[in-house]
Amino acid sequence: MEDIPNLKYIKELSGEDTIFEQKFIQILKEEFPEEVQIYTECIKNEEAGLAGEIVHKLKHKFNILSMANAYEFAVNYEEELRVGDTNGDHKFRNILETIKNYLNTI
Amino acid sequence: MNCIIIDDEAAARAIVNQLCSKIPDLDVIEEFDNAIDAIKFLNQQDIDVVFLDIHMPGFSGVDFVQTLKNSPKIVMTTSDSDFAIASYEYEAIVDYLVKPITHERFEKCIQKVKSSSSPPSNSNPAEVPSTDTGEDLYINIDRRLIKLKLNEIMVIEAKGDYIDVKTEKKEYRVHTTLKKIKEKLPEKLFLQIHRSYIINFTKIIDIEDNSVLIEKNVIPISRSNRPELMRRLNLL
Numbered sequence: 001m002e003d004i005p006n007l008k009y010i011k012e013l014s015g016e017d018t019i020f021e022q023k024f025i026q027i028l029k030e031e032f033p034e035e036v037q038i039y040t041e042c043i044k045n046e047e048a049g050l051a052g053e054i055v056h057k058l059k060h061k062f063n064i065l066s067m068a069n070a071y072e073f074a075v076n077y078e079e080e081l082r083v084g085d086t087n088g089d090h091k092f093r094n095i096l097e098t099i100k101n102y103l104n105t106i
Numbered sequence: 107m108n109c110i111i112i113d114d115e116a117a118a119r120a121i122v123n124q125l126c127s128k129i130p131d132l133d134v135i136e137e138f139d140n141a142i143d144a145i146k147f148l149n150q151q152d153i154d155v156v157f158l159d160i161h162m163p164g165f166s167g168v169d170f171v172q173t174l175k176n177s178p179k180i181v182m183t184t185s186d187s188d189f190a191i192a193s194y195e196y197e198a199i200v201d202y203l204v205k206p207i208t209h210e211r212f213e214k215c216i217q218k219v220k221s222s223s224s225p226p227s228n229s230n231p232a233e234v235p236s237t238d239t240g241e242d243l244y245i246n247i248d249r250r251l252i253k254l255k256l257n258e259i260m261v262i263e264a265k266g267d268y269i270d271v272k273t274e275k276k277e278y279r280v281h282t283t284l285k286k287i288k289e290k291l292p293e294k295l296f297l298q299i300h301r302s303y304i305i306n307f308t309k310i311i312d313i314e315d316n317s318v319l320i321e322k323n324v325i326p327i328s329r330s331n332r333p334e335l336m337r338r339l340n341l342l
Contacts, residue, residue: 064117
């Protein structure tokens with residue numbers, strides 16, 4: 001089942017501190033595309049191990065955005081990348097695209 | 107109390123900083139995106155607590171803990187729950203937090219930090235790790251500690267500076283020696299039958315001349331190890 005990203009965790013964390021919320025969303029908007037770019041480069045250069053490192057970071061963002069299924073997928077995909085298996089790339093990119101679209105709306 | 111935050115991910119640092127801001131007597135002095143800069147800082151300033159991400163490229167959180175001689179209290183942060191138990195092998199580590207961290211869990215952590223005594227002057231691994239249940243073995247691969255069930259290990263083969271650990275599910279290459287891993291294995295399950303092989307005694311399918319069969323692996327038996335193998339067989 002596909003996850004719908006949301007700000008539930010961030011709102012719990014902020015405790016109505018809107019300045020923190022905005023600052024945090026800004027960090028996500030800056031850091032996420034950078035990590036996606038690194039991931040894309042790693043896959044393009046067939047550096048699966050390095051791609052695994054960046055998937056490790058990205059999966060934390062899935063958790064932050066309350067995307068439990070995406071997180072579980074990323075945990076397994078990270079392991080697969082460590083042994084050079086990039087078959088999960090297509091599905092992983094779909095998750096990244098979902099987040100990218102979501103970040104454009106907030 | 108004062109603290110620093112070490113994490114290569116800006117979002118993760120922001121979260122810990124926000125959680126710290128809700129604790130009245132806890133001040134965040136500095137944030138670092140890598141462990142090396144943090145070590146330089148700690149050499150110049152006394153800090154009570156370090157919030158440390160385990161998984162960082164290049165110089166990991168575990169490397170950091172092993173490097174510090176006079177360590178402050180350390181709280182490990184991680185996205186992988188399987189790191190947690192192994193974290194306690196280092197006495198400086200007071201607690202671990204699995205991301206995403208909640209307020210409730212963070213408050214418990216701070217109570218733990220406050221109630222814990224000062225860490226020892228070095229943070230070497232404890233002599234008797236609390237994780238040693240006799241049933242599991244943790245292996246270090248790419249700075250990850252992976253738990254293996256001892257009864258699932260079939261064969262361990264020496265490969266130069268590495269060993270290959272073959273389990274029922276998977277094969278792992280680990281940077282260590284056969285001698286070192288042998289010390290961690292229970293004698294009732296494992297036996298060295300060749301200078302390059304340790305086998306799980308219970309996994310033998312059959313023995314033919316100078317080799318044993320374990321699953322699809324044919325393992326040679328050296329002349330010197332053969333008597334011990336024969337002694338342990340329940341021969342008819």
